[in-house]
Amino acid sequence: MKKFMLDLIIKKNEVLNDQYSLLILSSSEKLPEMLPGQFAEVRVDNSPTTFLRRPISINYVDYEANELWLLIQIVGDGTKKMCELKAGNTLNLVFPLGNTFTFPENKDAKILLVGGGVGIAPLLFWGSYLKERGYNCNFVLGGRSKENLLQLCEFERFGNVYTTTEDGSHGEKGFVTQHSLLKASNFDYIFTCGPTPMMKAVAAYATQTKAFCEVSLENTMACGFGACLCCVTDTTEGHLCVCTEGPVFNITKLKWQI
């Protein structure tokens, strides 16, 4: 898949709350094809402490509207600057980078997508892809409290949405892996993205229930396209770059203690 470095235009910066912004990007040219799970390396201008690009998941692509969505959580100076961008500003992206999720073999497969915090970002795009191709998805989305649950209305367009919060302010109280849906049903395919402890818990559940399971990792990166070898994760094939061999990995390939 051909990679590009392009200046995209901010069509809208939708401030979701004081921690999260949804950047809706567009271009005068047709956006290149992208796949769910892929990410962009975003250059942060005017932030003296931000030297490297920031890897950001592709949250959603609307080809008809020629829109690319990036969901940003403020975690440092770079993401803060990104969240301050206004409509009409440009943002330089190197994209699309990385691999994609695996399509389930049959349309009747029971599919679970589990996201936590800003880790929900690639699951929206993946959910939209699955829905378009006739699959039925269940989403379990979790956060510390209701402020960390994002884009619920968007997810509802593509499947059944269940939520958990640690403080009980929305949905069931507890972690995503404690949701009653996981006890009530078995799933054939599980896809997850979020904090590492959450993904490990999901991977443990998938292992116990013999489900196919892919996780989307988020390691710190310099380049994003396999040149620097900084973002490696330990796998059954040795150290592999998360940027080129991932970010999506089957849990059987990872050397996780689960």
Added chain:
Amino acid sequence: MANLNINIGKLQLKNPVMTASGTFGYGPEFSDFFDVSRIGGIFVKGTTLRDRQGNAYPRMAETPSGMLNAVGLQNKGVDYFINHILPTVKDIDTNIIVNVSGSTINDYIETAEKLNSIEKIPAIELNISCPNVKEGGMAFGTSCLSAAQVVKEVRRAYQKELIVKLSPNVTDISEIALAVEAEGADSVSLINTLLGMAIDSEKRKPVLSTITGGLSGPAVKPIALRMVWQVANSVKIPVIGMGGIMNAADAIEFLLAGASAIQIGTANFIDPTVAIKVLDGINEYLDRHGFQSVTEIIGALEV
């Protein structure tokens, strides 16, 4: 348009812009972004006699105007390079130069011997300056005696252009340069990364799995420039300059300081097309100042 051809000893370059080892993969990683055959050369990832997994994650820390890395020479070994990677890069119409590293002198010799007979590889860059491996690497490059010894042995085994990559983690880099020149190095390249460290104060832990790592990026440029100037004024062999080059102006500064060619490193991560921009910028500079050839500005610093 000025003439950009330059020779580094026996090595003929179509222009002085090359990419640094460990920052450009093997070349194809960048071919979506620009025609990589336009640049003067590609220094491929540090290659060792046998497969190396490198250091544990985390291997990278962002720093003010730069980054620390502790990759630790992850590569699949020289045989894998020759048999599997070389066929995918052999048609790139530029110099493919292999950066060679090792834990022992014998590792260096054996790796260099294997590459000596490869037609597509016109030169090796002897890495005696990697700060991220426990054995070998920088240990060879920080004393005149050991630097001279490894160059002397590799010189016997390798007949083509032998470039020696120097460490800045020394008191007097000119002494090391003179020592490797005396043992038959055809040229020197500098600087490798500076040994540095990053701490996560919240966790009270080092950021890197190896505690220390190599600093690169514009943060190191003034040091690199000073060292290139010192070395260029000490040795007779050509000098290849690098360290924090982000744009054409930076590259021209290195040429003026005495470098016959330059390598772009960390900047490739931020702008994958930077090498072409530097090349175009050098061209524009030469035209604007009325130079006929890039050779006219090498060491042309007026002091």
